[in-house]
Each structure stands twice: as C-alpha cells, then as structure tokens.
Amino acid sequence: KRQKKEKGKKKAKKRSKKRKHDSKQNDNDDEADMSDGEDSDEESDEQRLKRLKVMRDEERKRREREERERQALAMSVERFAIPEVLFRPSDIGMNCGGIVEAIVESINACDDIYRAAMYNNVLLVGGNATIPGFRERVESELRKLAPTNYPVRVYLPDDPVSFAWEGAVQFSQQDGFQKQFSIDRVSWEAMKKAGKDQSGIWGERMNNIVRK
Numbered sequence: 001k002r003q004k005k006e007k008g009k010k011k012a013k014k015r016s017k018k019r020k021h022d023s024k025q026n027d028n029d030d031e032a033d034m035s036d037g038e039d040s041d042e043e044s045d046e047q048r049l050k051r052l053k054v055m056r057d058e059e060r061k062r063r064e065r066e067e068r069e070r071q072a073l074a075m076s077v078e079r080f081a082i083p084e085v086l087f088r089p090s091d092i093g094m095n096c097g098g099i100v101e102a103i104v105e106s107i108n109a110c111d112d113i114y115r116a117a118m119y120n121n122v123l124l125v126g127g128n129a130t131i132p133g134f135r136e137r138v139e140s141e142l143r144k145l146a147p148t149n150y151p152v153r154v155y156l157p158d159d160p161v162s163f164a165w166e167g168a169v170q171f172s173q174q175d176g177f178q179k180q181f182s183i184d185r186v187s188w189e190a191m192k193k194a195g196k197d198q199s200g201i202w203g204e205r206m207n208n209i210v211r212k
Contacts, residue, residue: 083131087141100141119150129160181205 043051085091087098097105107118122142124135139154146152157163171177183191183205191201
C-alpha cells in the first residue's frame with residue numbers, strides 16, 4: 001500500500017509539472033500573438049498611424065489598378081448614333097451612300113434578268129446584322145428605292161456572324177472546286193509574267209467556266 005501511495009504521488013507531481021509547463025507555453029503564445037496583431041496594447045500611436053497609412057495606400061493602389069483594368073464603356077446616344085452611320089455616312093462627313101444605297105448599286109450592276117430575283121433574296125450577314133431592328137430598317141428603306149413591281153425580302157439567318165463562312169465551307173466542298181475555282185502557284189506566276197493582272201486572270205478563268 002505504501003509503495004502504491006508513493007507511486008501515486010510521483011504521478012500527481014508529474015501531471016502538475018506538465019500542466020504548469022503547458023500553461024506557461026500558452027501564455028508565451030498569447031503574448032506572441034498580441035505582439036503580431038494589429039490591435040496590440042504595446043503598439044504606439046506612431047506605429048498605429050504608420051500601419052494605417054500603409055493600409056490606406058495599398059487600398060488606393062488596388063482601386064487604381066481595378067479602374068485601369070476595368071473594360072467598361074458608358075454609352076448613351078452612341079447606341080443609336082453609331083448604327084445610324086451605316087445608313088447615313090454623311091453624319092460623320094463621309095461623302096458616300098449608306099448600306100441600302102450600296103445594295104441597290106450592286107443589284108443594278110447585274111443584268112436586268114437577275115435584278116428582280118436579287119431584290120427578293122437579300123441576305124444580311126456579319127456582326128452588324130445582329131443590331132436590333134437592323135433587318136426591318138434595311139427592308140423598309142430598300143423598298144423605297146426598289147422598283148415598285150419588284151418584291152423585296154430581306155433575310156436574317158440564325159447566326160449571321162458565321163453564316164458567310166459556313167456557306168463558303170459548303171461551296172469549297174463541291175466536287176471539282178479546286179480545278180474550277182483555284183489556280184496553282186506556277187500557273188499564277190506564268191500568267192503574271194505574261195502581263196496579265198489579277199482581274200484579267202480571274203476574268204479569263206470565270207469566262208471559261210461559263211462557256212463550259
């Protein structure tokens with residue numbers, strides 16, 4: 001019994017020493033945390049002001065960086081004035097017709113027998129065609145300039161941005177496309193040396209296709 005009591009006392013002493021050591025260690029950790037914290041009691045007024053100044057400068061630099069990197073453009077009447085230039089280039093001093101006048105000129109440059117069909121099959125492609133009300137505006141103004149006996153229809157595909165590219169892909173996949181609508185480098189250089197310009201080369205090629 002005496003030996004058990006002595007062993008019990010030794011264990012109690014060890015536990016007591018361990019608790020004191022852990023408590024002392026925790027106190028030291030708390031002191032270290034307070035010394036590193038922003039609201040430490042040991043921080044002087046001068047140090048606090050300096051720290052606040054640094055934080056304020058960092059916040060100002062962050063806001064300036066965000067302002068430089070922000071890609072936002074505030075617009076008001078530009079939403080209407082910029083698309084209007086497509087129909088009235090004279091608004092910005094350009095001495096030329098608008099998109100509707102360009103369509104009429106293109107159709108009139110073709111043979112008479114094709115013009116009625118062309119007025120009836122106007123296709124809008126490209127990013128500008130996605131402007132709200134663009135198709136209706138083109139069709140309305142084109143109707144005023146077209147002959148009264150020609151029906152006018154303007155089409156807008158589901159994806160006008162890629163529609164022309166998709167059409168070109170399908171056209172290039174036709175049988176005999178390369179033979180009919182392309183020229184190899186050797187033939188091209190030979191025609192250039194013979195004094196033919198680009199329009200003459202392609203004009204001759206297209207005439208040959210029409211004859212066939």
